[in-house]
């Protein structure tokens with residue numbers, strides 16, 4: 215358990231008065247108003263400070279006044295009830311001034327989600343309960359605040375809740391159900407959707423007449439659909455049924471909500487019911503057809519169902535005519551969330567893995583290049599700025615767990631959450647088992663657990679892998695997302711699948727023939743050539759030491775040989791400046807030096823360890839020599855070193871430069887330790903060019919075919935190799 219200070223520590227000797235707090239707060243608000251576009255960074259939880267969320271109902275807690283809050287203390291078993299007396303100041307969190315029934319005032323800082331269904335419910339004038347509050351010093355001696363990290367630790371109380379002390383009770387602002395309905399409609403027209411939901415809820419509570427309630431449920435369902443609160447929208451839609459022919463609307467809304475949750479089977483059931491009641495309605499027909507298409511993708515998942523090329527075209531908008539002369543980087547991405555289903559179950563299943571917890575396994579034989587699965591992201595913000603991508607995903611996860619708990623909590627919380635929680639990480643605490651359950655009307659959300667799940671399971675995704683292979687592609691522009699099915703897959707440095715991205719679709723292809731029952735592996739990150747360096751990364755990121763055939767094999771090589779490889783690789787990198795030549799004429803003497811070092815490096819790979827295994831430290835010098843000899847149009851040498859590149863990635867190719875092999879077979883006839891990357895495609899293209907220059911046209915053609923096939927694995931679908939030159 216983390217060292218949370220549960221015992222009540224000393225109450226601070228002095229705190230600012232209510233007047234001073236309000237005055238300072240107003241000054242901050244004024245400043246904020248003058249820069250409305252100020253960035254609002256989302257706070258990242260710090261695991262060393264992790265503490266669990268409250269799992270108790272406010273009704274089980276002892277309510278204490280603000281003046282009893284002890285500094286740096288988690289008040290377990292206690293709660294506070296306060297009225298919000300200011301608008302929020304939104305920075306890393308949303309800070310408001312609150313007062314209790316005795317007139318004590320303090321600062322309430324709510325982190326992580328200013329716009330979730332829970333936190334949008336702490337507006338000025340409302341009464342909120344904070345469960346088991348954490349009172350924290352904010353820097354200056356008398357500057358304290360009630361710090362809420364877990365969104366479920368703060369509850370918006372309904373005005374009529376009997377738990378509210380008399381002094382804080384305003385009485386309902388509006389009296390009748392009709393008044394609340396009108397207020398809801400007004401908020402809806404003003405696009406203040408959270409307030410509309412709040413008012414419709416009050417209207418529903420204030421009336422017991424089903425004839426009045428049904429249309430309010432419909433309105434609240436529609437508003438929740440706009441807010442993306444699909445769980446609530448579905449429940450409201452179903453509650454709006456009256457048993458008559460007008461129920462088509464209820465089924466239509468429930469179908470759209472289920473669609474929003476990507477449950478196309480359920481969506482189809484509701485939309486079919488809607489269609490039965492109102493067969494000629496064009497909106498239902500359209501949604502129903504859309505849903506059928508998703509179901510076909512889920513079942514078949516073949517190339518034609520997905521039309522990957524069409525999706526790619528939909529992802530990029532080339533700058534308008536006035537800027538056509540500008541570079542390709544002017545291309546702007548639009549809607550990266552593609553309206554497609556996930557094709558998961560025909561080829562894969564989740565099962566226990568021999569060494570790594572659960573894993574993904576082949577449910578049938580698959581050929582090299584075949585689509586293993588296609589998965590739409592469960593969550594992926596459209597945020598490609600590397601400085602913001604992680605925080606954006608974290609915020610989205612928290613928000614969705616608040617807003618759609620019944621569909622998301624189970625699958626997300628079931629993901630592997632790293633080494634702690636019973637796995638030996640003593641900075642963390644055991645899960646309570648209440649995560650995701652509803653207490654006081656909201657789901658318990660543990661933000662520190664969410665962050666652990668995020669870091670262990672998220673992937674970085676370019677807008678489209680094919681665009682990312684173009685040399686002109688801007689570096690590092692990757693969103694972060696969560697793909698639940700793909701997260702089940704364990705890592706191997708020589709994996710049998712390869713993932714690529716198209717918008718928020720993750721495409722997984724087989725890189726060699728796979729037999730039914732085989733465990734499927736992917737590379738978590740591009741593997742570093744040196745085994746100790748790459749294993750350090752796996753330890754840091756995921757807490758494991760890799761036991762793939764390459765890592766196990768390389769561990770058989772003595773330390774002294776590893777040291778030798780490191781030394782020579784460092785010498786090559788120093789000599790070549792870690793770059794590859796671009797068509798410039800490299801002096802013969804330099805080429806001879808690199809060649810000499812490359813041979814030393816080859817000699818530092820013992821055949822008894824490396825026969826049949828990749829020799830990753832040799833990739834860079836061989837690629838360098840290919841480029842240098844291309845520059846000199848020395849095509850026989852280009853063939854020699856390009857073949858070495860393929861061999862060093864673990865592919866079986868002739869080592870004498872002979873032209874009597876079929877490169878199209880290399881993916882299926884290279885055993886189980888080859889590593890597929892875009893550099894393999896590049897090497898095949900260089901080979902093709904060199905064979906052609908040497909007069910071996912047929913071999914050149916076969917190399918291009920092999921390169922195109924490899925590019926399909928790398929980018930997810932058939933793409934033009936010319937992209938590699940752009």
Ligand SMILES: C[S@@+](CC[C@H](N)C(=O)[O-])C[C@H]1O[C@@H](n2cnc3c(N)ncnc32)[C@H](O)[C@@H]1O
Nearest residue numbers: 570571572630701702703704705756758760761
């Ligand atoms: C994204 S999860 C993969 C699914 C996970 N095995 C499960 O049970 O749900 C990542 C975790 O799987 C385990 N893992 C993945 N690849 C591994 C490997 N090559 N060797 C050992 N453990 C591995 C590690 O515990 C890692 O933190």
